[in-house]
Amino acid sequence: MSGSLPTRRKGSGAAAKVLVAVVVVVVVLLGMLMFVRPSTxxxxxxxxxxxxxxxxxxxxxxxxxxxxxxxxxDGPGDSHFAYPSSQTNYVFDADQGSDGGQITFVTRDGIxxxxxxxxxxxxxxxxEPIQIGSTRYPGGALQRFHELIGNRYVAYMTDDGQRSDGWRQMLNVYIARPLDTAIDRAGQNYTYTELYTDPLKKAAWEKDVLEQLPELVNRQTDGDTEFFNNFAITLQKPEPPQAIKDALVKQQEAVAKxxxxxxxxAAREAAANAQIAVEKAEAAKINERIKVLGRDGYLRQYAIDxxxxxxxxSTGSLITGQQ
Structure with missing residues (x-):
């Protein structure tokens, strides 16, 4: 019996080596799977x-x-970066949840x-592929935007399809600043009263802003490739300082008074003129009656009327006493 023990030990050692080899192979395969797993x-x-x-x-x-x-x-280790193809809105107002705050500018008369x-x-x-200098971009304008701007700001969309904080940060640089400049430049062509009280002047100012905006945006983003297009803009009625608004109210009240x-x-003058016209007509009628009746005849008729x-x-014809 003692002679068979070495044989058993030798067989157990071989089995352990095989088990270790299997474990190593499994670990290697799992590690390879981590690298060869396709990206989606x-x-x-x-x-x-x-x-x-x-x-x-x-x-x-x-x-x-x-x-x-x-x-x-796609292949293992590949990357994907999504960007919005639908319309983007950049809202600027006093609401803290907006993309940006109110924009201030100075009018022609310094307000x-x-x-x-x-x-x-x-x-x-x-x-569509484009060539900029010696560099070719097979992915067109979108590839160039990503490599120059989008990747730097992490402006691509999140995994759940939302516009990222990086996208909003990018807009504050490449849209908000040119917009501020366009509004300020256009505002210098109008007085504050024109923009505050005249809808036609306000519409003209809004049009001026829209005409300047694309060029200013292109200048900000490089200019060789138009990264943003199809601009539209809606501006609310601009507000002057409260003191100016109060002065305008007083001025309007004074004008109304x-x-x-x-x-x-004017009403009193019109009434007086009407009365004069009536009196003139009455005098003309009297003159015509005098012509027909004579002065004494008109007076008698007037008294009768x-x-x-x-x-x-008359006492001249009375009998005052008897003889």
């Missing part, structure tokens, strides 16, 4: 995504664009005013 991306109906190739041991390089409403499976509003635009998601006094004076007796008794 899914775009919504209002998204366009950029696909960048790059495994665990290779550099990142642009692959292709992913159109809206698509799901793709500082504040305005709220919204500007709408589209991100240029074109993936002056107009009321002027209207009352007014209940008087023009034929009073």
């Amino acid at each position: 991306a899914s775009t919504g109906p209002d998204q366009v995504a950029l696909h960048y190739k790059g495994g665990a041991f290779s550099s990142k390089r642009f692959g292709d664009c992913i159109a809206p409403s698509n799901r793709v499976f 500082e005013m504040a305005v709220e509003g919204v500007t709408n635009f589209l991100l240029n998601t074109s993936c 002056a107009k009321a006094a002027e209207a009352e004076a 007014h209940g008087q007796n023009p034929y009073q008794p």
Whole structure:
């Protein structure tokens, strides 16, 4: 019996070695799966995504664009960056939940005013290849935007399809600043009363802002590629300081009182003129009757018409005594 013990020990050692080898193989396979697992991306109906190739041991390089409403499976280690293809709104007002605060500007007559509003635009998601100098961008304007701006600000959309904080931060640099400049420049062509009280002047100012905005945005973003387009803007009525508004109210009240006094004076003058016209007509009628009846005849008729007796008794014909 004692002679068989070494044989058993030798067999157990071999089994342990096999078990260890199996465990090592499993661990290696699991580790490989971590590196060879495919990457996936899914775009919504209002998204366009950029696909960048790059495994665990290779550099990142642009692959292709992913159109809206698509799901793709790419190589292990690849990356995907989605951007909105639908309209973007940049809202600026006093609400803390807005994209930006009120914008102030100075009018031609030196009054500082504040305005709220919204500007709408589209991100240029074109993936048509472009050549800028010696650099070719097979992913077009969207690839160039991502590599120059979007990636720096982490402006691409979140995994759940929302616009990120980086996107909003990017807008404050590349949209808000040009918008502020456009509003300020256009405002210098108008007085504060024109913008505050004249709807036509306010509409003209809004149009001036819209005409200047795209060029200022392009200048901010580089200019060689138009990253934003299809701008529209809506500006609320700009507000002057409260002291100016109070002065305008007093001025309008004074004007209203002056107009009321002027209207009352005009009414009195019209009434007087009407009375004069009546009296002139009456005098003309009297003259015509005098021509027909004579002066004494008219006076007698006047007395009769007014209940008087023009034929009073005379003592010259009375019998005053008897003989």
